[in-house]
Amino acid sequence: MLSRFRGALPASAVLVDQQAVRRKLLTYRQAAEYLAVSERSIFEWVAAGHITPTRLAKRCVRISVDELDRVAREGIPH
Structure with missing residues (x-):
């Protein structure tokens, strides 16, 4: 999304957007x-x-990207 504009934006704008993405909520499919x-x-x-x-x-449940990153880091016990 931001990758094509990355050169035109100041670094601080990119960091703010990355922080917003970290709080993003995803559907189960996403x-x-x-x-x-x-x-x-x-x-x-x-x-x-x-x-x-x-x-x-x-009937509206979402999963945060932070939660998914935690699972990817720590793994799922079998």
Whole structure:
């Protein structure tokens, strides 16, 4: 998204945008694509308590990029 504009923006603008991306909330499908796993794996990891989702409404659940990065760093116990 910003990569094509990176040369035209000051470094501080890029850093601010990167911080905004870190707080981004993803759907289960987007989270699966982000971690390169199946959507079913995301559902199972949430059900098992390995990933903590954010509930925005009764039927609107999202997962933060920070949470996915934590899972990628620490891994999922088998």
